[in-house]
Amino acid sequence: MSDAGHSVDPVTDPAEFWEARYRSTRGEHGRVWSGQVNAAVEREVAGLTPGTALDLGCGEGGDALWLAANGWTVTAIDISAAALDVGRAEAQRAGLADRIHWVRGDLSTWEPTSAFDLVTSAFLHSPVELPRDEVLRRAASAVAPGGRLLVVGHGAAPPGSKLSHHDHDGPPLPTTDEVLESLALTDEWITETRAMVERTAIWRDGSTVTLVDAVLRVRRSGPRA
Template structure:
């Protein structure tokens, strides 16, 4: 099937009938909890779990996704969580448009897709959107879960490769953590496995 990024992800999220679990990503809570609050941007927010968690911590959040089906679920979840005044959701195809403004925190959690969408340039724009003193936080899959629908031959990016793709001025950024971190993941049928998250956590000087 010839998919665009939008048709692919709309089909994925339209097919999700169970409510979102509402849990934030493990790495996000580990690195972001306790940071000074401000304006946050999430790229690829999906059904909103991480954006909603940030809003609950006191951030003002913009969540972005290409799938309107995902965004509709995110808006409903934000309303149910009582944070609809602290978080809003926008549809963007990051190959064509990007949220306006600058942010104290920009995150992209597992912003990976089997359909190419100009990821490298989107992440470079994300870095440019970080205010001085702000934080850029990128997490990607570093290994494949046994239940994943991804290609078993997938080669996952390393943290050093992610940093190289960003092409940042090293004098303008401070590395907080650039590397891999294990976590326990749970599959749709209750499976459990240890997988790797690849993390780029850097602060703009």
């Protein structure tokens, strides 16, 4: 409520929303998130030969930093300058600054300009407008022959989130089958992982919760360059 007693309109502009989110909800450590790699990304990428990687919606860079530390050359894109500043500072501290190119960009209008051996998108959900299906189709077009696209999403709404379709005006959380169908891939693509994976995690209040990840990994046919 405003001082005059009138309700305040919610922020709907994606850039304003995410900048405010990353500036206003930081913990004592100066970050919103843990800074650690997402479990599904680590599991799905650990056995792959490092090359070039594109991290879409990288946030504060937990996945990008892990990829760089494990031999990948990473381009990390996010709409929030505040989030990128956290990732860039951590990369500098960890001696990984020369392995990650941080890019501020709006994925709603982003178009790939080069090809990558790995394109990742982890938890690309938003309570404000985001053409997720279109973004992921463009992400697939950025995968080089022999490369992979990894999409990790919430298979069920985390505790206290607004991602359930009962809580916001967006579509319900898609299953891996729905994500695969929405990508509209050609026969040159091979599905390597399509699974709903449960994991336990320590939540913000210190409780132990069970989360469900929707994990899809597909490979584009052809030899890697």
